[in-house]
Amino acid sequence: MTQRADARRNQQALLDAAAEVFVRSGVDAPVxxxxxxxxxGMGTIYRHFPTRAELIIAVYRHQVEACAEAGPRLLAADPPLVALGxxxxxxxxxxxxxHGLAGLMQSDDFRPLHEYFLDRLVPVCTSLLDAAAAAGEIQGDLTAYELMRGVGNLCIGSDDRYDARRLVRLLVSGLAAPRPASP
Amino acid sequence: MTQRADARRNQQALLDAAAEVFVRSGVDAPVxxxxxxxxxGMGTIYRHFPTRAELIIAVYRHQVEACAEAGPRLLAADPPLVALGxxxxxxxxxxxxxHGLAGLMQSDDFRPLHEYFLDRLVPVCTSLLDAAAAAGEIQGDLTAYELMRGVGNLCIGSDDRYDARRLVRLLVSGLAAPRPASP
DNA sequence: TGCTAAACGGAACATTGCTCCGTATCGTTA
DNA sequence: TAACGATACGGAGCAATGTTCCGTTTAGCA
Incomplete structure (x- = not known):
């Protein structure tokens, strides 16, 4: 046995609680x-998740995995640029x-969070980008890393007056036509 | 007289100190x-600048003004899309x-900061955008507000591996060609 | 049932934002 | 120039929050 029963139970309770509180108060809710x-108690949360980054990663791991796994599936089903979009x-x-997840990423204190997301998703994005480039559907030499960070940033603070998804689509448009001022 | 001499002196000292500390430790440096x-003392800073937003605005007011005033000048000197770029x-x-300014903007606590920047710059951006649209150089109905926020977000966390300026240029490219998948 | 190691809980400390009030200083007026 | 009132100052103190530490409890095993 690697973990006591109460420890396992508490860890799950913490994941559930964190997911709930993150929705209610954002990912920077008080510990x-x-x-x-x-x-x-306070000790228990720090014993299971020494840093906030680790807790956040654990809470969202499934969704990040799902997103990563969707990449190849989309690429198989559609033309590269459509799949990328x-x-x-x-x-x-x-x-x-x-709320607030993308905003947290910028902080140096959350490097592990940042790294987990990017390590998992950049390779997927790279394959989509490469396919689109090979098909001649995009130009320029933007890296997947930069694209992911750009999209991540654009998603900060989406609300009534600022539709982040629209900006993201615009950015992807720019990928397909990287030279604005020349005919 | 509207303000005592020592008060004036301290206010200036605070502006100078804030500018220095913001560079050293970011705009979220401890009060x-x-x-x-x-x-x-602590009291003095809160008396002159009750909120951090007000201090930040005061520190950067000149630069924001300069940026706002550059708009019409650029528009007079170049074709609309070039001027916009x-x-x-x-x-x-x-x-x-x-460092960190754009990141702060998203927080609800800094609404006044957000508002000052946007109130001052959105009209300028609107005139550039309108001119470009009138010249047929851009399509789509993106608002100046959204464009400013998008650019603001893209500028978060620029470093060696993430060139925010490049992403901004790409976004502006998207403005000129909002339909990626059609020739 | 009793023992030991694992795990727990929460008090305590550090940092930081912000307020409040006794004190000091400025500018004016006699 | 001396005294006075208003203005401004300083920093102690409180509240919120992150983080650590250790005495106590409990699970698993013999």
Whole structure:
């Protein structure tokens, strides 16, 4: 046995509580709130998730995996640029619904979070980008890393007056036509 | 007289100190640091600048004004889309060099900051956008508000591997060609 | 049932934002 | 120039939050 039963139970309770509190108060909700919602003490949360980044990663791991796995599927079903657009939409949908997640990424304190997301998704994005480039559907030499970060940034603070998804689509348009001022 | 001499002196000292500390530690530097650098007490900083947003606005007011005033000048000197591109570059340069400024904007606590920037710059951007649309150089109905926010977001966390300016240029490209999948 | 190691809980400390009030200083007026 | 009132100052103190530490509890095993 690698973990005691109560430890396993508490870890799951923390994941559930964090998911709930993140929706209610954003991913920067007070640690005490999460612990209280899970019905555990302060020590327990830090024992299971020493940093906030680790907790966030654990909470969203499934969704990130799902997004990553969708990439090849989309690429098989559609022309590369369409697939890229659809996949980026998927990623944007994920971020837009997580208030404050994208905003947190910029902070140096959350490097592990940043790294997990990018390590998992950049390769997928690269394959989509490469396919589109090979098909001659996009120009320019933008890296998948930059595209992911750009899309991530655009998704910050989406609301009534700022439709992040629209900006993301515009950015992808730019990929297909990178020279604005020349005919 | 509207303000005592020591008050005037301290206000200027605070502006100088804030500018210095913002460069050293970002715009979210501890209030105590700024007060200490200025050589004043906690009370004084809050008396002159009740909220952080007001302090930040005061520190950067000149630069925002300069950017706003550059708009019409650029529009007079170049074709609309070129002028728009140059002006956006100016704006991006301003943000990229202010570590954390763009990141702060998203927070609800800094609404006044957000509002000041947008109230001052959106009209300028609108005139550039309208001119470009009138000249048939761009399509789509993106608002200046959305464009400014998009550019602001893209400028978060620029570093070695993420060239925010490049993403901004790409976004502007998208403005000129909003339909990626059609020839 | 009793033992040990794992896990727990929450008090305590550090940091930071912000307020409040006794004190000091400025500018004016006699 | 001396005294006075209004203005401004300083920093202690409170509240919120992150993080650590250790005495206590409990699960699993013999």
């Amino acid at each position: 005490r709130d999460i612990a209280a919602t899970a019905g555990v 659809r996949w980026i939409d998927l990623f944007a949908d994920f971020l837009v619904t997580k | 105590r640091d700024i007060a200490a650098t200025a050589g004043v 140059r002006w956006i570059d100016l704006f991006a340069d301003f943000l990229v060099t202010k």
